[in-house]
Amino acid sequence: MKLFDVYNCYDINLVNGKGMELSDDKGNQYLDFYGGHGVISIGHSHPHYMFRIENQLHCLGFYSNAVKNDLQEKLACKLGKISGYDDYNLFLCNSGAEANENALKIASFHNQKSKVISIKGAFHGRTGGALSITDNPKLASEFNVEHDVAFVEMNDTESLKSELSKGNVSAVIIEGIQGVNGVVEPTIDFLKTAKTVCEENDALLILDEIQSGFGRSGKFFAHQYSGVKPDIITTAKGMGNGFPIAGVLISPKLKPWKGMLGTTFGGNHLACAAAIAVLETIEEEQLIDNAKEIGNYLIANLKDNNAVKAIRGKGLMIGIDIENMSETRTKLLKEYGIFTGSSGENTLRLLPPLSISKAEADQFIEAFNCVLASTCAVKH
Numbered sequence: 001m002k003l004f005d006v007y008n009c010y011d012i013n014l015v016n017g018k019g020m021e022l023s024d025d026k027g028n029q030y031l032d033f034y035g036g037h038g039v040i041s042i043g044h045s046h047p048h049y050m051f052r053i054e055n056q057l058h059c060l061g062f063y064s065n066a067v068k069n070d071l072q073e074k075l076a077c078k079l080g081k082i083s084g085y086d087d088y089n090l091f092l093c094n095s096g097a098e099a100n101e102n103a104l105k106i107a108s109f110h111n112q113k114s115k116v117i118s119i120k121g122a123f124h125g126r127t128g129g130a131l132s133i134t135d136n137p138k139l140a141s142e143f144n145v146e147h148d149v150a151f152v153e154m155n156d157t158e159s160l161k162s163e164l165s166k167g168n169v170s171a172v173i174i175e176g177i178q179g180v181n182g183v184v185e186p187t188i189d190f191l192k193t194a195k196t197v198c199e200e201n202d203a204l205l206i207l208d209e210i211q212s213g214f215g216r217s218g219k220f221f222a223h224q225y226s227g228v229k230p231d232i233i234t235t236a237k238g239m240g241n242g243f244p245i246a247g248v249l250i251s252p253k254l255k256p257w258k259g260m261l262g263t264t265f266g267g268n269h270l271a272c273a274a275a276i277a278v279l280e281t282i283e284e285e286q287l288i289d290n291a292k293e294i295g296n297y298l299i300a301n302l303k304d305n306n307a308v309k310a311i312r313g314k315g316l317m318i319g320i321d322i323e324n325m326s327e328t329r330t331k332l333l334k335e336y337g338i339f340t341g342s343s344g345e346n347t348l349r350l351l352p353p354l355s356i357s358k359a360e361a362d363q364f365i366e367a368f369n370c371v372l373a374s375t376c377a378v379k380h
Contacts (some may be wrong), residue, residue: 061270069269074230089256107231122174129147157189179211192227228320239275244265245272318349
């Protein structure tokens, strides 16, 4: 049997990782400024993370949600405390797409409506409902286009109000920071307007913090810069530092009933152990403060390069607009051993672990400037 060939990938077989460092089966060393799409939040092979998972594996690796799992309650308590959403409820699942599917389902159960407003350029996942609210027609089959979805421009408050005023909208879903559309942020005014107009029209506001959450932005959730409290928050990527886990944080005004949601693997013992370890490490090592500090340092030291057209983001979720972005990424990897990502056609995306040091940031800045000097048309 062969693999179903759907991925464009580098011919690099990674076999070891520690902190920001990676190595392949040929002994080559790399610096990870992408974290596997922002998944690696506390660093590769963190000792406390490994201890938590290994210890849990020696006790019990899995049982279904047909029995009580105290680790789920411990995780919910810890997450509520650190995130500032103590009064919300938590549903655990396996991936960001699944979290968004459940968020949309909760909203529809609540108000008995089905239409969703999403944002142009959005990415919310590749499953049926999540893909219907993702603004990329190339990814959608006929099965995915049956849902009633309206797309509005990011920060276009008038279009948002116009769509909501029709009265048939179940939910508005907005990314805390758009990950695949150039690292674009909603403004404070846009989020505040969305919350107000949702309340006026019996719709729910959902914040997709799957990539921008768990401290990456310099706050626990990126939307917390606005002071807005959404009705539902979805999270995943950095939640388990590589172990598959996702969550839906749900306002106390939304009431559950038995059988409303369900999952076989969601919130399993190993996944909870991983997520608890991540939260403990974030708190113990003050990684949210570190994300803000090093993120500001990177932006301040990259923005003045004449080849940089624009730089966006908060904390350690950074997008850099440059010419020849693809060539720059390739050179950073092949010549300097630095993994980076892309976001849109011309945006280099940085999503390093929150544990990054200033020295590692300096390594990237030096390599980036050297590569730009050779690949981009520098203005004088």
